[in-house]
Amino acid sequence: MYIIKKIDTLYKKIQFFKKQQKTLALVPTMGNLHEGHIKLILLAKKYADIVIVSIFINPMQFDNTLDLKKYPQTFLEDCLILKNEKIDILFAPKISEIYPNGIKMHTYIQVPKLSKIIEGKSRPGHFIGVTTIIGKLFNLIQPNFSFFGEKDYQQLLVVKTFVKELNYPIKIISLPIIRLKNGLAFSSRNRYLNALELKKAPFLYKIIRSTINIILKNNGRKLYETINLAKISLIKKGFLVDIFNVYNSKTLDVFSKTNKQNIILASVWLGTTRLIDNKKFKLPN
Template sequence: MPIFTKKDALKAHLQHYRDSGKAIGFVPTMGALHQGHLALVKQSVAQNGATVVSIFVNPTQFNNPDDLLKYPRTLDADVQKIATVHPDVVVFAPEVDEMYDGNTQSKHYDFDGLETKMEGAHRPGHFDGVGTIVKKLFDIVQPTNAYFGEKDFQQLQIVKKLVEKESLGINIVGCPISREESGLAMSSRNERLTEKERKDAAIIYRILQEAREHFKTESIAEVREHALEAFETHPEFKPEYFEIAEESTLETATLKENRKYRAFIAVFLGNVRLIDNISLN
């Protein structure tokens, strides 16, 4: 399996794929890979002549230094998991200085307001960091298609806006949320949960499913009220937000119109912050 740590070496390796007209698929990750990540890799392998997976814990998208410190780093295990999908998948695992050239700062981006909602409101500077690293990675890999999971739906919309604003000509593919058997959305952060917490965390998806049912007959305010009340009977959870928003703009919805809506949630279980979302239409 080809593994690169230097961007120039990766560019040189990928050039023959471009010269031969083969599509290049790209799956950017921060490592600690789970089956959700591997589902993205499988889709890329099926749809492209070459697939690149980046493994890079990006410091500029963490507004909490403790969160950055605790983020799992499991490169050897990650490489082994990728190899089970296809032995020719290219892995790019650079150091921070390689990506930031010794200046670990994020660029400020205007994503037409997408960056100020939900995650952006609670994690200042987060989407500047996301935009900065995704643009750097896109410039290096120059993919035909790039794959992002819908668990981070706001990030998916941000990346689409980045491609539009920077005229990058990359096809962004949103992929369904991969869930554990309990319904809990797969996340690298799940590894920080105790066995009991991981079992208890299934309530998050159940509340989202209930919200979808309530949405059929009740007002948006009532749906939100039901969701927050449901957490009151589970005091080990500390909801940070529960929002119903229009999919393309992420504007908070107050009245139902002929649009596509999603329910978004962020909640603390112990000291682990979990996010999830569900389509309501």
């Protein structure tokens, strides 16, 4: 495994593989690797000759400076995991390498509609940070494939949109949410949870599933009442609800009974930790 921190070194290595006509897969991460990341790496190995993992805690996508400072950094542990998984390259640049003139003066990529609704409304500028760093990694690495988890569902759609509209010759492949046995989605932010919060956290997915069951039973009727009851249940359990609603899973437009492909997107606070989750469902014909 090559550990590369400089763009020039990365470029030379990429060109070496390109000359050998190797196919490249990129798994972009912010480190603090868990089972979900490992599943993405294993999937990437099935698609490409060379697997590249990036670790970069991207300051541009944090709307809260405190959140950035406390984001878990486990670089040595991550290196051991990646070495064990036998990846080819770990790209782990410093902030100054990615943003040599600072963040405020850096060119950015924005997906107009999808970046400003739902999670984007709650976290202004977040998706500009995501698309900018992903776009930059795509330009540097020129992968044939890139892999993303579906837990950050809106992020996945944002990335797919800018790849399509800016004509990147990259196939985006997603992996369904990887969960613990109790239903809690794997997340780097789970480390923030104390023992009591860890016991409560799986309730979010439980409510998502039960809400979908009620929506299906009612064939989409009484949606407002159903969603409101779900929010009340979460609040009683100790969650602060930011987002909990049903959307078109293709466009993220608000729910309509004429659309059969739907998703519940949820963003909640449990203590000082923001948790996100989702689940797709289809309305019967």
